[in-house]
Amino acid sequence: MxxxxxxxxxxxxxxxxxxxxxWVAYTQPEPTPVETALTTPSDTDALPQASQAGEGGIPEVTTAAPKSEAPAVQTLAPANRLVTVTTDKLKVTIDTLGGDVVHSDLLEFPLTLDSDEPFTLLEQTSQTRYTAQSGLTGIDTRESRPLYSAAQAEYMLADGEEVLAVPLSYQRDDGVMVAKVFKFHRGKHSVDVEFRIHNGSSQPVTTQLWAQLRQTMAGESGSMMMPTYRGAAYSTADSRYEKYSFEDMTDKRLNKQTQGGWIAMLEHYFVSAWVPGAEDNNEIYSATSSGQGIIGYLAPATTIAAGADQTLSSVLYMGPKDQAALKLLSETLNLVVDYGFLWMLxxxxxxxxxxxxxxxxxxxxxxxxxxxxxxxxxxxxxxxxxxxxxxxxxxxxxxxxxxxxxxxxxxxxxxxxxxxxxxxxxxxxxxxxxxxxxxxxxxxxxxxxxxxxxxxxxxxxxxxxxxxxxxxxxxxxxxxxxxxxxxxxxxxxxxxxxxxxxxxxxxxxxxxxxxxxxxxxxxxxxxxxxxxxxxxxxxxxxxxxxxxxxx
Known part of the structure; x- marks a missing residue:
């Protein structure tokens, strides 16, 4: 005995x-990137349009988009394409080519102790990329992306103002007009993203809203004494919370059908996430491109009659793993604060x-x-x-x-x-x-x-x-x-x-x-x-x- x-x-x-x-679960080995450094990949790479087999297996919409007048996208967007938005919580940069969020500072969180520089969550530099993209199939394609116009280059949430709307607009030659409106709220790290579509053409238009997060796979992750996870995660009606690492993306593309759900990129203390409509039947997908991991979702198809209007929307979160705030966006989004099998305690x-x-x-x-x-x-x-x-x-x-x-x-x-x-x-x-x-x-x-x-x-x-x-x-x-x-x-x-x-x-x-x-x-x-x-x-x-x- x-x-x-x-x-x-x-x-x-x-x-x-x-x-x-x-520790083993949290520190899965990172896959070796395709390239050791970014080589100015195109923004149109790996968009959710799959006339070719692959790219998440997402069906193509038959409506064609005209060739964009915009030049090929470089890793660093030119300053004349950037719109800066500042609130009490966020400082966000939007690229008008596609209307992607290419930079976000969390103003309440210093980069280091006693630093005046805020913590950067999303960014796009010559060596790394972490961006939030969204668009409409048939308008955003791998061949061309819409070049939106903005009324001004800088927006700021004024004192006493609760909501700040940042509209971007785009019009096709056939009369289809799209207003992409970002709504920022005081006291929140979440942003409402609306696509207001007016079909000014003579034919019905069918489109789908898509949103995705893309991040350079190579980078710092957890250590033995600080076992933290860096990678993607998603939720479906059948699985409340699933991690999908960059290694998983390299081995196999994700393709899940679900009602509601969400997709996210996680790191220690912080998260970015797209939250679609809870009642919509969405498709969650993943892909890899030029050393970057991509996770996103595709909303159900919507047909807009000639002369009619339609609004499609999603929510983008960029901030700390605040369980109360995350749960307001989705019943399961707070699970990104991963306590493992002992979460009930x-x-x-x-x-x-x-x-x-x-x-x-x-x-x-x-x-x-x-x-x-x-x-x-x-x-x-x-x-x-x-x-x-x-x-x-x-x-x-x-x-x-x-x-x-x-x-x-x-x-x-x-x-x-x-x-x-x-x-x-x-x-x-x-x-x-x-x-x-x-x-x-x-x-x-x-x-x-x-x-x-x-x-x-x-x-x-x-x-x-x-x-x-x-x-x-x-x-x-x-x-x-x-x-x-x-x-x-x-x-x-x-x-x-x-x-x-x-x-x-x-x-x-x-x-x-x-x-x-x-x-x-x-x-x-x-x-x-x-x-x-x-x-x-x-x-x-x-x-x-x-x-x-x-x-």
């Missing part, structure tokens, strides 16, 4: 194994963490409070664990005597041990079960702290000015390692094997080294958890000693 100390070791190893599994823990922060106005203090709450809520399990360990330690002399008595006769040894456990009213698994019950809660809290964008650049006290990065002076990891060593010294041990003793002695050192690169918010959580365990352990053993003295 393994000692209770061995069971603790098994618990630690199981936690490490589960975390390793999550992580969601209430995130709510509790946010509640504490609203009370103490400090995310570090909120982490301390939620750790106290969780450890306090599991006190009965902790007491059962330590009580069982203490009882097993007191039985160690009797166990040693049984081993000497029965030698290598394991069957008789096991029978004698079980009789002794029954007589002494000791459950040999009593110290293991509480650990196994607690582990899912602690792992879920780990992912809450890792995934919560609110911790990005959130200060604590003194030298900890960003809870989402490692402690610059490694003070917290060292304190955590010291608390783990103290907790180990206080714990009763029944280990007699010298090799096992050495392994246990090195556990605090191993964990300290591992935690040197962990985000300080996570290290703070483990440190406080250890301190609470030490206090609980001391109190439980003291109460047991008092009871024995009275007896």
């Amino acid at each position: 393994e000692s209770q100390r061995n069971l603790l070791l098994i618990g630690f190893l199981l936690v490490s194994f589960l975390l390793y599994q999550q 992580a969601l209430p823990l995130h709510w509790l963490l946010t509640f504490f922060q609203s009370w103490v106005v400090n995310w570090g203090l909120a982490i301390i409070l939620i750790t106290i709450t969780v450890k306090g809520g599991m006190y009965r399990l902790t007491k059962a664990q330590f009580t069982s360990m203490a009882k097993m330690r007191k039985l160690q002399p009797k166990l040693t005597a049984l081993r000497e008595r029965y030698g290598d006769d394991r069957q008789k040894m096991s029978q004698a041990m079980m009789e002794m456990y029954k007589k002494e009213k000791v459950n040999p698994m009593g110290g293991c079960l509480p650990i196994l019950i607690q582990m899912p809660i602690f792992i879920a809290l780990y992912w809450v702290l890792l995934e919560s964008y609110e911790l990005r650049q959130a200060p604590f006290f003194l030298w900890i000015d960003d809870l989402s990065v490692k402690d610059p002076y490694y003070v917290l990891p060292l304190l955590m390692g010291g608390s783990m060593w103290l907790m180990q010294k206080m714990s009763p041990t029944t280990i007699t094997d010298p090799t096992q003793q050495k392994v246990m002695q090195f556990m605090p050192v191993i964990f300290t080294v591992m935690f040197l690169w962990f985000p300080s918010g996570l290290v703070l959580y483990w440190f406080v958890s250890n301190l609470i365990s030490i206090a609980q352990q001391w109190y439980i053993y003291r109460q047991m000693d008092k009871q024995e003295a009275k007896a």
